[in-house]
Amino acid sequence: MANTGELALIQQIRQRAAHRSGTVRLGIGDDCAVLRPPTGHDILVTTDFSLEGRHFRRDWHPAVSVGHRCLARGLSDLAAMGAKPMAAFLSLALPEGLSKTATGRRWIQGFLAGLMALADATGTPLAGGDTAAAPGEAILADIVLLGSAPRGSELRRSTARPGDSLYVTGALGGASAEFQALAARPQRFRRAIADAAHPHLFPIPRLAAGQRLRRLATAAIDLSDGLSTDLRHLCEESAVGAAVDAAALPIHPLAQASASPLDHALNGGEDYELLFTASPTARVPKQIGGIPITRIGQITRSRGIFLSGNGEDEPLRAAGWEHRI
Ligand SMILES: Nc1ncnc2c1ncn2[C@@H]1O[C@H](COP(=O)(O)OP(=O)(O)O)[C@@H](O)[C@H]1O
Numbered sequence: 001m002a003n004t005g006e007l008a009l010i011q012q013i014r015q016r017a018a019h020r021s022g023t024v025r026l027g028i029g030d031d032c033a034v035l036r037p038p039t040g041h042d043i044l045v046t047t048d049f050s051l052e053g054r055h056f057r058r059d060w061h062p063a064v065s066v067g068h069r070c071l072a073r074g075l076s077d078l079a080a081m082g083a084k085p086m087a088a089f090l091s092l093a094l095p096e097g098l099s100k101t102a103t104g105r106r107w108i109q110g111f112l113a114g115l116m117a118l119a120d121a122t123g124t125p126l127a128g129g130d131t132a133a134a135p136g137e138a139i140l141a142d143i144v145l146l147g148s149a150p151r152g153s154e155l156r157r158s159t160a161r162p163g164d165s166l167y168v169t170g171a172l173g174g175a176s177a178e179f180q181a182l183a184a185r186p187q188r189f190r191r192a193i194a195d196a197a198h199p200h201l202f203p204i205p206r207l208a209a210g211q212r213l214r215r216l217a218t219a220a221i222d223l224s225d226g227l228s229t230d231l232r233h234l235c236e237e238s239a240v241g242a243a244v245d246a247a248a249l250p251i252h253p254l255a256q257a258s259a260s261p262l263d264h265a266l267n268g269g270e271d272y273e274l275l276f277t278a279s280p281t282a283r284v285p286k287q288i289g290g291i292p293i294t295r296i297g298q299i300t301r302s303r304g305i306f307l308s309g310n311g312e313d314e315p316l317r318a319a320g321w322e323h324r325i
């Protein structure tokens, strides 16, 4: 017998996602979507899980935030490589019977509203996905994003050079500080809406900055795991080291007001800002589209990663997020 829950949900997503786009020749409804990248562009692809209990909790995160964050994580990867979003694909596994309760239906509606609002705001068509009943009680979502960039122009992690300056967009530690506050008193955040005051619940992927940086930066990565860990990824891929000036770090006001501002900024994760390098002679603007750009250090030939403060250098340990598997 047909599972009316699944079909009704797909129908609803299909109606909500209907759009006109030059790159999506065929969207939801057939066995595959058909995409056509702009002439002379490469296609960039990224995929990210949003797993209940790992990336969000239903009793902490409002459903709109879960939907927003699900898409934002993939968009941030596109931003890091300077790509423009082409299409998103959403795979959803929902616990059996979720849509039979009013609370469950509200959760699904909230999730889709959050995801689609960010999709609309960033011009990202939802072009397909998959829906299934989850084998357990946890909600599992996976987002695949495709983006495009002029052939050969994408930013990579592996192309930083000794002597380059090191920069970040925006401010650091806000997401982690807000997450701590959320865990302590989730009821305070029930009605939070998507704006810049919520760096954890509603991070803003730096798409415009990423695209602008294609002509300015030598290398880039987005900050999902935390500066200390993501800087290590960039340095390892580029076979270089780095010296970070602790005093130069742009610490988010929410982290600043916490008990451990520097720890949130270095190791907190989920800021979804961009960390990038540029030649010391490049003219890096003070801001891009209203987002401040801050020089926080430089790339070194010797492979160590150091944090300097009070005239002393100490090794910067990668103490950001790592899944324990
Ligand atoms: N299960 C997997 N199979 C194949 N490639 C993977 C898998 N998990 C991660 N990767 C690849 O490893 C690299 C680093 O992944 P990850 O740390 O998740 O990146 P990010 O932090 O930007 O999401 C990426 O190129 C990603 O595609």
Ligand SMILES: Cc1ncc(C[n+]2csc(CCOP(=O)(O)OP(=O)(O)O)c2C)c(N)n1
Pocket (backbone or CB within 6 Å): 048, 053, 054, 055, 056, 057, 073, 224, 225, 268, 269, 270, 321, 323
């Ligand atoms: C319930 C819950 N616990 C912990 C966290 C914190 N957290 C989860 S994943 C993560 C890092 C980023 O996630 P990952 O899956 O590593 O994404 P990727 O680096 O692959 O983009 C952090 C800081 C959270 N967001 N929600």
Ligand SMILES: [Mg+2]
Pocket (backbone or CB within 6 Å): 076, 077, 080, 221, 222, 224
């Ligand atoms: Mg990334």
